[in-house]
Amino acid sequence: MIDDILNFLDPYWWLIIGVVKAVIIAVGLLSTVPLLVWLERRLMGRFQVRLGPNRVGPFGLVQPMVDAIKLLFKENIVQKSADKFLFYLAPAIVVFTAIVTFSAIPFGEPFEVGGETIGLWGANLNIGLLFIFAVSSMGIYGIVIAGFSSNNKYSLMGGLRSSAQMISYELTLGLTALCVVIMSGSLNLYDIVKSQSSMPYAIPLFPAFVLFFIAGVAETNRAPFDLPEAEQELVAGFFTEYSGMKFAMFFMGEYVNMITMSALVTVLFLGGWNSYIPGLDIPILVFAFKVFLLLCVFIWLRSTFPRIRYDRLMTFGWKILLPSSLVIMLVYSAVKVYSLSA
Amino acid sequence: MGVTEQGLLERDKDTMTLNMGPQHPSTHGVFRVVLEMDGEIVKSAEPDIGFLHTGIEKTAENKRYIHCIPMTDRLDYLSPPQNNLAFCLTVEKLLGVKELPARADYLRVIMCELGRIGSHLVWLGTHALDIGAMTVFLYAWREREMILDLNEMISGVRMMTSYIRVGGVAKDATPEWLDGVRKFVDYFPAKVDEYESLLTNNPIWLDRTRGIGTMTKEEAVLWSMSGPVLRASGLNWDWRKRKPYSRYDEFNFEIPTQDHGDIYDRYLVRVEEMRQSREIIKQALDNLPDGPYKLEDNKISLPPRDTLHTSMESLIHHFKLVSDGVKVPKGSAYVPTEGARGEVGFYIVSDGSNTPYRVKLRAPSFMGIPGMCKMMEGAFIADVVAIIGSIDIVMGEVDR
Numbered sequence: 001m002i003d004d005i006l007n008f009l010d011p012y013w014w015l016i017i018g019v020v021k022a023v024i025i026a027v028g029l030l031s032t033v034p035l036l037v038w039l040e041r042r043l044m045g046r047f048q049v050r051l052g053p054n055r056v057g058p059f060g061l062v063q064p065m066v067d068a069i070k071l072l073f074k075e076n077i078v079q080k081s082a083d084k085f086l087f088y089l090a091p092a093i094v095v096f097t098a099i100v101t102f103s104a105i106p107f108g109e110p111f112e113v114g115g116e117t118i119g120l121w122g123a124n125l126n127i128g129l130l131f132i133f134a135v136s137s138m139g140i141y142g143i144v145i146a147g148f149s150s151n152n153k154y155s156l157m158g159g160l161r162s163s164a165q166m167i168s169y170e171l172t173l174g175l176t177a178l179c180v181v182i183m184s185g186s187l188n189l190y191d192i193v194k195s196q197s198s199m200p201y202a203i204p205l206f207p208a209f210v211l212f213f214i215a216g217v218a219e220t221n222r223a224p225f226d227l228p229e230a231e232q233e234l235v236a237g238f239f240t241e242y243s244g245m246k247f248a249m250f251f252m253g254e255y256v257n258m259i260t261m262s263a264l265v266t267v268l269f270l271g272g273w274n275s276y277i278p279g280l281d282i283p284i285l286v287f288a289f290k291v292f293l294l295l296c297v298f299i300w301l302r303s304t305f306p307r308i309r310y311d312r313l314m315t316f317g318w319k320i321l322l323p324s325s326l327v328i329m330l331v332y333s334a335v336k337v338y339s340l341s342a
Numbered sequence: 343m344g345v346t347e348q349g350l351l352e353r354d355k356d357t358m359t360l361n362m363g364p365q366h367p368s369t370h371g372v373f374r375v376v377l378e379m380d381g382e383i384v385k386s387a388e389p390d391i392g393f394l395h396t397g398i399e400k401t402a403e404n405k406r407y408i409h410c411i412p413m414t415d416r417l418d419y420l421s422p423p424q425n426n427l428a429f430c431l432t433v434e435k436l437l438g439v440k441e442l443p444a445r446a447d448y449l450r451v452i453m454c455e456l457g458r459i460g461s462h463l464v465w466l467g468t469h470a471l472d473i474g475a476m477t478v479f480l481y482a483w484r485e486r487e488m489i490l491d492l493n494e495m496i497s498g499v500r501m502m503t504s505y506i507r508v509g510g511v512a513k514d515a516t517p518e519w520l521d522g523v524r525k526f527v528d529y530f531p532a533k534v535d536e537y538e539s540l541l542t543n544n545p546i547w548l549d550r551t552r553g554i555g556t557m558t559k560e561e562a563v564l565w566s567m568s569g570p571v572l573r574a575s576g577l578n579w580d581w582r583k584r585k586p587y588s589r590y591d592e593f594n595f596e597i598p599t600q601d602h603g604d605i606y607d608r609y610l611v612r613v614e615e616m617r618q619s620r621e622i623i624k625q626a627l628d629n630l631p632d633g634p635y636k637l638e639d640n641k642i643s644l645p646p647r648d649t650l651h652t653s654m655e656s657l658i659h660h661f662k663l664v665s666d667g668v669k670v671p672k673g674s675a676y677v678p679t680e681g682a683r684g685e686v687g688f689y690i691v692s693d694g695s696n697t698p699y700r701v702k703l704r705a706p707s708f709m710g711i712p713g714m715c716k717m718m719e720g721a722f723i724a725d726v727v728a729i730i731g732s733i734d735i736v737m738g739e740v741d742r
Contacts, residue, residue: 283433306546307474309724
């Protein structure tokens with residue numbers, strides 16, 4: 001009987017493994033979000049000489065869950081003047097793209113179970129980097145649609161700001177990531193990590209690393225580049241009209257994006273799960289630790305810097321970041337061409 | 343253009359009308375401004391006030407003078423002693439009081455300067471928060487908490503102290519309180535340095551504040567600006583120096599000024615003012631004279647409590663003052679004082695009875711609103727909140 005089932009399933013193993021992996025990644029990622037929210041609130045509390053949440057559960061760990069439950073039970077408000085379909089669609093796009101982006105990120109060496117090789121990634125694509133850029137830039141549709149469908153002027157301005165911001169910073173993101181591609185000679189993220197086994201690219205590609213991280217902060221709409229949701233100017237920016245679970249989805253999208261961006265920086269520049277310290281090689285933990293450090297930097301930035309003004313953001317993106325990333329890219333390509341010919 | 347039947351953008355004009363406030367995170371209470379926007383740029387700004395109308399000026403006409411003092415606390419609720427002082431000085435002028443006991447004046451000065459520091463701390467925190475730097479906000483709050491504790495120690499109330507009374511102050515300062523103030527004075531300068539290390543040379547802060555909301559000296563005078571805004575535009579004007587009251591001439595302090603008149607200069611002026619206020623408090627503590635803390639004229643201030651059982655006169659005065667209040671001679675008076683936001687003064691008309699005939703407040707925030715809206719023209723929407731923050735409006739004294 002069991003043999004029959006196994007025989008029947010035999011050609012579909014790839015599908016089953018894929019589904020299980022997808023579920024694990026999605027659930028794992030979404031359950032990291034409350035932890036990250038907790039981490040941010042606690043850490044910000046420390047930065048700001050206060051305690052942060054510490055009442056619900058040990059160290060206030062349950063606080064984000066409680067908040068999520070509160071949001072879940074909130075009344076579902078859609079104002080009359082909103083475009084209903086788009087209004088519901090927007091948060092779905094944001095969360096969907098955020099999670100799908102993560103699926104292409106490898107976070108450990110593949111291992112074998114019963115003759116099947118299981119890789120620690122959602123999908124090992126040979127154009128992984130391109131896939132990530134393609135999907136993550138789709139997330140902006142969610143924001144623009146949210147701003148547009150709310151029929152609120154503040155939301156509209158938030159949506160406009162975010163589209164302008166994402167377009168300008170994605171170029172820098174792409175150009176600096178190209179440096180890594182030039183050095184490693186592959187768009188496959190697994191190969192990129194493998195090629196950093198002796199040294200993380202953050203060292204030879206330091207300028208590109210810094211620019212990539214800055215653009216990454218802008219890409220995830222985090223402070224000091226959090227213009228689309230600038231609370232003091234635009235009330236809440238593109239999600240002004242959202243409440244309850246729809247708001248929570250935007251919130252979730254932002255934090256998943258933060259995690260994805262940190263993971264991407266880890267893969268591209270910090271050598272992924274390579275630990276570089278002999279004896280300390282539990283791949284997933286090394287990877288998680290690097291991501292954790294980058295997330296702390298995100299939080300640190302938020303509690304330190306004032307917000308950049310809209311026009312300065314564009315000037316900074318187009319006149320400083322883009323030319324310098326272009327120059328860096330050209331320099332590294334020249335180095336690569338020279339080393340190949342030599 | 344319109345998204346739905348209501349339409350987001352009107353087709354017949356190129357601009358978008360954006361309503362900001364009264365419910366908006368950074369309009370400092372209930373200030374409403376209607377902005378005519380061209381993209382992110384403000385074409386014109388029209389202020390709308392009155393959402394916090396309290397009718398304090400009108401109510402004062404039916405209250406005895408002593409009862410007006412707690413109401414003045416609620417005008418500029420971020421530096422209440424200053425309003426108490428402005429009101430009491432005017433009443434004292436009407437009463438013909440020439441001089442108060444030195445200790446009364448010194449205690450008034452300490453309270454007012456503590457109030458000024460407290461007010462500037464709120465300004466610094468909220469202003470930085472408006473521009474997106476949220477940590478400074480909590481740092482400023484930490485120090486303000488100490489001032490509120492001191493307020494509580496001396497008057498029993500944390501914010502609305504009503505400590506300054508006609509003819510002196512409510513009660514004498516205790517040694518514990520003076521120790522507390524000294525502790526604050528010693529502790530505070532390092533904290534100002536801390537705020538400055540977060541903001542003064544921060545490139546983003548400079549970017550957001552320099553050259554924005556600029557007002558020349560002439561414009562500032564023309565638009566009735568006063569206080570730090572005027573001084574940031576280059577005019578050295580401070581009532582504490584121009585026409586000293588409460589023995590401010592006995593203290594050694596400087597009036598900080600700047601030249602450009604932009605948001606950054608206002609920031610520098612206010613931060614320096616906090617340091618100077620701390621200097622004044624320090625000097626007041628060092629030279630605090632002994633003696634009575636209020637006038638000994640029992641027609642104006644209450645006689646000492648312990649004399650009530652032994653002196654018939656004291657009992658009569660006490661009864662008359664409490665039941666009937668001070669009768670203020672006929673006339674009108676105005677005494678300008680330098681509040682945290684600028685010139686604070688009450689114009690009081692007295693008809694000779696125990697209630698004022700008319701009270702009119704010269705509120706710096708109210709006077710600052712037209713100039714503020716003028717500054718907004720041509721600015722970005724992000725600058726609008728920065729400009730509101732730099733004028734430091736308090737709606738309590740705008741709508742009264």
